[in-house]
Amino acid sequence: MRASGSSIGALLGVFAGRSRCQCGLLGCGGSGRAVVGGLVDLGRLGGRYEPAVVGALAVLWGKSRERAGGTTSLLMAHLLDTAAVAELLWEDFLAPSTRSALNEVAGGPDRGRRLFAWLCGVHDCGKATPVHQRLWPEGAEAVRQSGLTWVESAAVAGVKNKRRWRHDWAGGLVARELLTAAGWGPEQVDWTWPLVAGHHGAFPSLKDVQEPGSAKGQLRGRGVWRRVQEAVVDAFTGELGFGGLGEVEPVAVPSRALQLQLSGLVVMADWIASDERHFQGIDDLERVSLGESRGRAAKAWAALGLQHGWGALALPGPEAFLDRFGYTPRPSQAMVVEAARRIGGPGLMVIEAPMGEGKTEAAHAAAEVLAARFGADGVFVGMPTQATSDPMFTRTRRWLGAVDPELASRVVLLHGKRAFNSEWKELLENAGASADEAFRGVDEYGMDDDPYGVGHAECGEQERHAPAEWFLGPKRGLLAPFVVGTVDQLLYAATRTRHVMLRMAGLAGKVVVLDEVHACDVYMGQFLGEALRWLGQAGVPVVALSATLAPAQRQALFEAYLAGAASRAELEVCVPAPAGYPSVTAAWLDDARQPQFHTDSTDSWRADLPVAVGVLPERLPGAGSSREDRLRLQAEADAAVADLLAEELAGGGTALVIRNSVGRAQSLYEELRGRFGEAEVRLLHARFTVARRADLTEECLRLLGPRAPRPRGGRLILVATQLAEQSFDVDADLLVTDLAPVDLLLQRMGRLHRHEGTWRPERLRAPKAFVTGFEPRPGREPVFGYGSEMIYGRHLLLRTAAVLPVPGGDWSFPGDVPRLVESVYGSDAALVPEAWRETGEAARQAQEQADRGRAAVARGFLLTGPGDHERRTLAGLHYAGSGGSDEDALRAAVRDGDESVEVVLVVRQEGDEVYRTLAGRALSVNGDVAAEVLDEVVGSTVRLPPSLTQPALGLKPLPGWHGHPWLRRARALVLDGSGRARVGDFTVSYDAEFGLRQL
Known part of the structure; x- marks a missing residue:
């Protein structure tokens, strides 16, 4: 040669x-x-x-x-x-x-x-x-x-x-x-x-x-x-x-x-x-x-400044946890790290521990050990929502900075609204970069893959303290060494879409950490299982976290990962049930390609906390009720919650109220604002503009988060939707919540007395939770709100209502969590009272039929075709063509269809020649957007209610947005001077206090 x-x-x-x-x-x-x-x-x-x-x-x-x-x-x-x-x-x-x-x-x-x-x-x-x-x-x-x-x-x-x-x-x-x-x-x-x-x-x-x-x-x-x-x-x-x-x-x-x-x-x-x-x-x-x-x-x-991650990482010693997080590990955290040291090969670890136990730190510490042992160069942390990804971005950067100060600047935040995360923006702006630069790939001719690319910033050879801009382009985010984003990013890697190989290239070679895995429903679970199969075959260590994991979900996670590791279509395994809670279960294949397990459990770092659980009944409208009746009963329910809060917070304190729908949250907020005043009440839901929602989330975390000062005698009420349910690190003295399936109900209760050293009023020295949003009926099954049934289904709501404590009873945290979840998600028909059983059986059958249908639909989008899991090559992997690969199409694929559409709000008052931003800054007669107001315009994006999806499809970009790299596909919703607009036959309004409302 x-x-x-x-x-x-x-x-x-x-x-x-x-x-x-x-x-x-x-x-x-x-x-x-x-x-x-x-x-x-x-x-x-x-x-x-x-x-x-x-x-x-x-x-x-x-x-x-x-x-x-x-x-x-x-x-x-x-x-x-x-x-x-x-x-x-x-x-x-x-x-x-x-x-x-x-x-x-x-x-x-x-x-x-x-x-x-x-x-x-x-x-x-x-x-x-x-x-x-x-x-x-x-x-x-x-x-x-x-x-x-x-x-x-x-x-x-x-x-x-x-x-x-x-x-x-x-x-x-x-x-x-x-x-x-x-x-x-x-x-x-x-x-x-x-x-x-x-x-x-x-x-x-x-x-x-x-x-x-x-x-x-x-x-x-x-x-x-x-x-x-x-x-x-x-x-x-x-x-x-x-x-x-x-x-x-x-x-x-x-x-x-x-x-x-x-x-x-x-x-x-x-x-x-x-x-x-x-x-x-x-x-x-x-x-x-x-x-x-x-x-x-x-x-x-x-x-280009492309950077790797850890490289050859040394195995961290016993002192590493204290060095990384500033405190010695709790028993459950030490147990998890020890499991990472003992696992016999790249495998799946499932950490089950109560809210506030420190699962995140345990997972980070375990990921560092797994990376050192099995040659991973980075980490992907997948969260259930965009809102939960943002605080995890901060925590992950803090951890990596403690490992090596250079690593904190290499973390990429990966979700559709990252441009409105202040820490992400600051990270890139300090490096002189654009928050979301569009980069070109290569088309089928070997030419430009993105005709709308907005150019490239020259990085030069100077030292760069931000993720390399190359990673910020479409389809490339997972290739960065350290990534925090929604779990969707992982699920996308399990879809039969173009350039799916880039996503797998980004995940392989990392440790994958998945938080709140119980949040993946039967539809998303198909994609999670497919992704775990590929990760198992790739030898990617996976750490999955949950406070409320149903036994069937645990079994499915291990079966998928181990079947992939064994390159088998199916692999029956007997997953040992944890003996206690908190617990860790790990599995891998030995040299003979046989599954091996390690399980351990320990006591929580704090003693069981009894939470007094009461019911606040709510009269609900029947089928065919008039709008006037519905409004009257809603006002009655809002007043009852306000009365309860006035009584319980008489000596001060904080309350979290979680409603199952935006409309119910807005209605209650209006009642509480009139009763307590604007200074004592906050509202947080998904129908604020992305910029406003980001600001409100930061404010809530500042007021109710760790180490937040609480003035004695002060009072604060946060009314929220399911946004406050998962990975939302706030602390409340009192919880009022609509009924939801038991695992989600327990998640909500996990916000109670979450942090040590927080001042509590005398009346709330022991945590209290009140469950509302349903109507108990003596001798008959309860009635649930229409919205709650549409979201969660009657089956799980009935079984959850059946395990609520009798008046004056309580649930013990964390001791009762595994029992409650296993009971509700189990198959024992005797769980519900005999008078409900006929209704309960019908609800079960309806739920199973719906689940089978949703699972079948999801399988049509999976990367691997039916019967192809044991194939040896990639030939024909896109066996039925490739689906769309833009963010909206992918999100719709992995989340059972996009629940609604997003619009960009602009204002045009009567007699005004130009369009304006929500803050009143002028655009032009065609809506052209100058660079200095671009963030403000894009930050005015809001998601419409699902009922408006079809009429909203007729909305178009403003004339001046055609050809704009960010706005060319955006739908504009033009508000009048009073903040109102028509969407088909419907009227909506928007203001910064309530968000978007359907009138």
Whole structure:
């Protein structure tokens, strides 16, 4: 093997010393054809291929002048650029676990690097075909003049009859044939060619990559084209230092999950090498070499500022917990860390502990141990909602900063409204970056993937104290080393959508932490199970947290992960039930590929806390009630809550009131504001604008969060919806809540007396909770509010109502939590009173039927098709096409349809010529948005009630928003001077105090 520092052109001696004519070919002598004499003695390729074939390397284009900084980029240059980027990914980005796995596939230590570079670089071999070379007229003419021709009419017919057949699928076919001819084993060929064929986001089947018959060979190319394709791959392979294509062959077949991760890394390398700022075109084969590409890649890498995570992390010692969090671990936290030390391989750990126990710190500490033991380079923390992701972003940055001060600046916040998180904005603004810069990928032609990209900020080579901007582009967030976001980001990786491989590439090599896993309902649970299968097969350690996990959910989590780890469609396992609470359960596969378990439990850090649970009955309207009756009964219910709060808070204190709907929360807030005054009441729900909601959330955490000062005798009431249910670290003396399934009810009660050292009024020294929102009926089943039944279903509400304590009774926290959850989510029909059982059985059957239907719908979006979990390759992974990959489409897929649409609120008063922001700042007659008011306009986004989804679909962007990168697809809702607007046949209003209301 030779050194790879010299150019390919110089090595071959192609056309050395010859001049260039107007056609752009070296040494054509003005004939339009390359001079090929004398090549037989000029290097390995010259001895294997006829001169016309070797000369084709000087004209085959990879990127047009328009997409390569003004100079045509030869195909060979792009292949080598991508390989050079891959080498840097290996050295400075890949997790130790990934490098180890690739070394094993390649046949030994230090062999994976070169195989990885080859896999990344060969991705565009399909561009050595007419299907690609014909796309750019200027390049096509040069290729034709070199002697490579095709029949255009047949090529056009082939494209029309099979529209999707382009260079990526052509490359899959080329790679498959060349690898087979080189003597590769069928099992190695079968997993390799889909990486080439799928590098633009979707994996075809073997049938798909066959050239359409109507093209008559004019898309793949006939005659000399086949030799040219062989020469391209041969030249590229030799430049990487291989003696021939046969020498590249791996010795082991990687798991399907590793293949998917590899595919994502191929895409990543391709996208970086396609950035014309750093890889301007090279149209002279004399300049093309791996050495040249390495120099270009090094400069690009430095400019982009791409960062890895921990790297080779040392196993933290016993003192680490105190160093990270400032206190010695509680018994449950020490138990979790010890389990992470004892687990026999990458596996799944489930932590079950009460609210306020410190599960987050335990999970962070366990993740650090797991990363050190199993070679992970970062962490993904998935939260149930955007609102819970924001405080977790702060806590995760604080933890990583304690590990290494440099790491805190590398954390990416990943959800749709992150631009309104003040800490995220400050992090990026301090680095001179945009909060959400749009970046270009590569389309199916190897060109721009985002015509609406707003450009790129030059990072330079200076030290950067923020996540690299490259990670802020679409589909790239999970590739950052440390990520906090909604669990949706994980669920997206389980969907059959374009570029799903980028998401798996981002998750593999990390430790995955999932908080509040019980919040995934039967629909979302399908995607969670699919994701756990892939993570299990990829050997990704997963830490799942819950305060109220039903036994069936626990069983499903372990079955999915272990089936994936075993590469089995199904795997029956007997998951041991925890003996106590808090508890930890861990599972992994041993060397014989058999499941192993570790379980442990301990006492909580504080003694059981009895919570007095009372019922505040509410009269509810019957079917067919008039609007007047409904309003009257709602006012009656609001007054009853106000009376209760006046009595219980007579000596001061804080109360949290959780309503199951925004309308009920707004109605109650209006009553309480009139009774107690604006200074003592707050309102928080999901129908404030995103900017206002972010401000209100911060204020609530400041007033009721940890270490918040409480003036003696002071009084504060927070009226909220389910936003306050999970991962919302506030402390209240008193809870009033609508009835919800028992696990959610317990979550809400977890906000009671949450923090130590907080002043409590005498009357509330012991925590109290009152459950309302339903109407008990002696001798009959209770009546539930219409909204509550629509959200939660009658089955679980009936069973939860059945376990409420008798008057004067209490629940013990945390001691009663596992028993209550197991009872309600169990199958014992005797749980409900005999008088309810007929109704209860009907409700159970209806719920099971609905669950089966929802699960079936979800399975239609899953990444793996029915019966395909034991397949060995990625071929046909996108078996029924790929769904939309924008944020809205994905959210709709994993959350059972988007519950409503979002609109941007603007104001236009009667007689006013211009549109204005909610704060009154002028836009224009067309709504054009100046840069200084963009944040204000985008911050005025609000989600409409589900009942308005259909009429809201008719709303359009303002004329001045067309073409704007952020607003071009936004629906504008224009309010009048009184803050009102019509949406179809409905009227809504908006103000900063109540949010959006449907009148």
